[in-house]
Amino acid sequence: xxxxxxxxxxxxxxxxxxxxxxxxxxxxxxxxxxxxxxxxxxxxxxxxxxxxxxxxxxxxxxxxxxxxxxxxxxxxxxxxxxxxxxxxxxxxxxxxxxxxxxxxxxxxxxxxxxxxxxxxxxxxxxxxxxxxxxxxxxxxxxxxxxxxxxxxxxxxxxxxxxxxxxxxxxxxxxxxxxxxxxxxxxxxxxxxxxxxxxxxxxxxxxxxxxxxxxxxxxxxxxxxxxxxxxxxxxxxxxxxxxxxxxxxxxxxxxxxxxxxxxxxxxxxxxxxxxxxxxxxx
Amino acid sequence: xxxxxxxxxxxxxxxxxxxxxxxxxxxxxxxxxxxxxxxxxxxxxxxxxxxxxxxxxxxxxxxxxxxxxxxxxxxxxxxxxxxxxxxxxxxxxxxxxxxxxxxxxxxxxxxxxxxxxxxxxxxxxxxxxxxxxxxxxxxxxxxxxxxxxxxxxxxxxxxxxxxxx
Numbered sequence: 001x002x003x004x005x006x007x008x009x010x011x012x013x014x015x016x017x018x019x020x021x022x023x024x025x026x027x028x029x030x031x032x033x034x035x036x037x038x039x040x041x042x043x044x045x046x047x048x049x050x051x052x053x054x055x056x057x058x059x060x061x062x063x064x065x066x067x068x069x070x071x072x073x074x075x076x077x078x079x080x081x082x083x084x085x086x087x088x089x090x091x092x093x094x095x096x097x098x099x100x101x102x103x104x105x106x107x108x109x110x111x112x113x114x115x116x117x118x119x120x121x122x123x124x125x126x127x128x129x130x131x132x133x134x135x136x137x138x139x140x141x142x143x144x145x146x147x148x149x150x151x152x153x154x155x156x157x158x159x160x161x162x163x164x165x166x167x168x169x170x171x172x173x174x175x176x177x178x179x180x181x182x183x184x185x186x187x188x189x190x191x192x193x194x195x196x197x198x199x200x201x202x203x204x205x206x207x208x209x210x211x212x213x214x215x216x217x218x219x220x221x222x223x224x225x226x227x228x229x230x231x232x233x234x235x236x237x238x239x240x241x242x243x244x245x246x247x248x249x250x251x252x253x254x255x256x257x258x259x260x261x262x263x264x265x266x267x268x269x270x271x272x273x274x275x276x277x278x279x280x281x
Numbered sequence: 282x283x284x285x286x287x288x289x290x291x292x293x294x295x296x297x298x299x300x301x302x303x304x305x306x307x308x309x310x311x312x313x314x315x316x317x318x319x320x321x322x323x324x325x326x327x328x329x330x331x332x333x334x335x336x337x338x339x340x341x342x343x344x345x346x347x348x349x350x351x352x353x354x355x356x357x358x359x360x361x362x363x364x365x366x367x368x369x370x371x372x373x374x375x376x377x378x379x380x381x382x383x384x385x386x387x388x389x390x391x392x393x394x395x396x397x398x399x400x401x402x403x404x405x406x407x408x409x410x411x412x413x414x415x416x417x418x419x420x421x422x423x424x425x426x427x428x429x430x431x432x433x434x435x436x437x438x439x440x441x442x443x444x445x446x
Binding site for chain 1 (some may be wrong): 302303306307308309310311314315337338339341342345346347350351352353354355356357358360361364365367368371372400401403404407408409411412413415416
């Protein structure tokens, strides 16, 4: 019976129609995010929502590590302690020399009226979460804007440069790794001082791009940041060259390398926070 | 219905979805991460199959946005894929309910694969070509997980999956 004010054939939309609607919304989301970066609010919201959950769920993993650590052999610990003591003695020596050099450098720079380099401050952070690495390789750290982090800061571990902070939330931050496809890092070859550009290849590999075929580069060369970009301080180790080949076509060498930072294993990292420089008179 | 009424309560539905989302938040890494089944998608499709009147496209889309956030991916990538998967399950629903766990998992495989291929395609179009085909590994793990869940369900509810034969 037809009831006034009600459609005769009123029924729910079929699955195909509903799929079409949601697909349209989905495509709109993608476009808004990629083209207009309009979804940052949603990202921060989700980060606030998930942060406590991730913090809580880190506990079981920590307990497992602790139990495993408890059964570490005594002899191994002693070995490690001896190695660390030896390294500390060596580092103390280097630190003294470095202090001396720093003082001398400051005097020389003052004499030459060069700009002094901005002071670096270190913020310790720990790996909180790692996502799939299908399109870009990112990790989430447990420190965020509250600890003074901001987008663009370099992240290092004991081995070298890990990546760059690409997204900051109040309590956490997202780091794009140096091996992430599309991530570029200005470097120089430590042995020759020649500057170049390192790009991530995915799969934990890097590529030194646009080096003319007569470039002096060998397998085993270290690549360090060049410091000309005002993002990374100079001389952070980035990668070691593992393969140099000369393609038939194209004027450039094909140079591949592996990152020096332990990107897959490091759980504790440092973020280099450059102090904003005081205005010069 | 193929499952006793009381098992599909809101509390249980939301509980399993929250559990799935929580499992994803664990600090996975290395091979475990590469092979990690898509817990949220499996839980979602399970409830779409057994309680389509409760869980549908809207839920799929919201959970997809959550998955996008987790991987630091483009918003909409997983959301579109989950919507496609929900459509696949709704399309094959009556058929899927007829089968024993192994056959059911085998038929879920193309649906899960389609979802993952959608993720691949959207990422490819919106960001850049993917780094290798490792993106398809979780499909196998998700299918295996589905099989285990279907097996468990049948053991728990007796002949529940096959209805009143």
